[in-house]
Amino acid sequence: MNELGSYSQYLELIAVAIGIVKYREFKNFQFKYILFFLVYVVLNEFLAGVSYELLGVPNVLLYNIYVLLHFAFFLGWYHNLLISKRRKQFVKVFFIIYVFFWIADVSILEGFVLDHATYSFALGTFLLIITVAFYFIEMLNREVVLHITLSPYFWVSFGILVYCITYLPFYIALLFLTKENPIILSVMLFLINCIQYCCFSIAFIRADRNAIEHPLKKRQL
Numbered sequence: 001m002n003e004l005g006s007y008s009q010y011l012e013l014i015a016v017a018i019g020i021v022k023y024r025e026f027k028n029f030q031f032k033y034i035l036f037f038l039v040y041v042v043l044n045e046f047l048a049g050v051s052y053e054l055l056g057v058p059n060v061l062l063y064n065i066y067v068l069l070h071f072a073f074f075l076g077w078y079h080n081l082l083i084s085k086r087r088k089q090f091v092k093v094f095f096i097i098y099v100f101f102w103i104a105d106v107s108i109l110e111g112f113v114l115d116h117a118t119y120s121f122a123l124g125t126f127l128l129i130i131t132v133a134f135y136f137i138e139m140l141n142r143e144v145v146l147h148i149t150l151s152p153y154f155w156v157s158f159g160i161l162v163y164c165i166t167y168l169p170f171y172i173a174l175l176f177l178t179k180e181n182p183i184i185l186s187v188m189l190f191l192i193n194c195i196q197y198c199c200f201s202i203a204f205i206r207a208d209r210n211a212i213e214h215p216l217k218k219r220q221l
Contacts (some may be wrong), residue, residue: 008190011197012042012157018204025207030080030214031152037073064117068102070188074160078131081153081214087134095126125168132161134205152203153213159199166192 019035026032044066075095082088101115104119135157139148148154170188 001026008047008193008197011193012038015197015200015204016042018201022204022207025209026152026204028209028213028216030077030216031156031203031207031212032216033073033077033157034200034203040069041044064106064120067117067121067124068099070129071098073122074128075131079137080127081135083138084134086112087138091131091134094131097126098127121167125164126162129164129168132157132164137162150211151213152206155199155203155206159196159203162199163196164194167193 016038023032024172029155043064044062048062075091075094075098079088079091079095082091094183098120101123102117105120127210134173139154139157156220167189
């Protein structure tokens with residue numbers, strides 16, 4: 001089962017490598033933050049593998065920080081992409097709720113270095129599903145459906161949505177039913193990671209500076 005985790009890391013590295021090669025195509029767009037976040041994910045995975053042996057830091061600590069940064073990042077990222085003020089307000093509320101819930105979870109419910117922030121992960125997944133759905137609604141309303149697959153934002157959103165919708169039911173079920181036997185969860189996580197990082201790789205490949213959306217706002221002097 002540990003080998004599956006290693007293969008997932010290779011998928012992350014492949015996606016990051018493609019993103020670095022294509023960086024010039026999206027360096028002036030909101031899409032570039034996806035690459036920055038994936039670099040953090042790769043570094044965090046590496047550090048988690050050696051943190052206890054070299055630094056004496058349990059990797060559950062790094063995992064819990066990752067859970068916070070993962071969902072906070074994507075909620076904030078989609079908040080910048082959304083056009084509807086009402087939907088942006090909803091996502092802003094999601095962000096605030098999630099951060100406060102994470103703080104309560106790791107400090108009261110489960111412990112920062114004693115256990116994984118499972119409740120925070122479940123809540124973050126649920127909120128992110130709604131947020132990605134908001135973005136798909138706006139994308140479908142402003143684009144010709146046949147052209148949606150040309151957008152790197154579509155592939156990132158599709159990968160995230162597949163990951164969240166597929167993983168959340170298994171995660172919750174195994175959390176309460178078979179927590180002592182994580183084999184099924186590990187296999188499932190590997191498979192949906194394959195889908196997610198393949199989608200991220202396609203997103204980087206699809207990036208075209210002449211067609212990509214959501215340019216970075218220029219600073220006013």
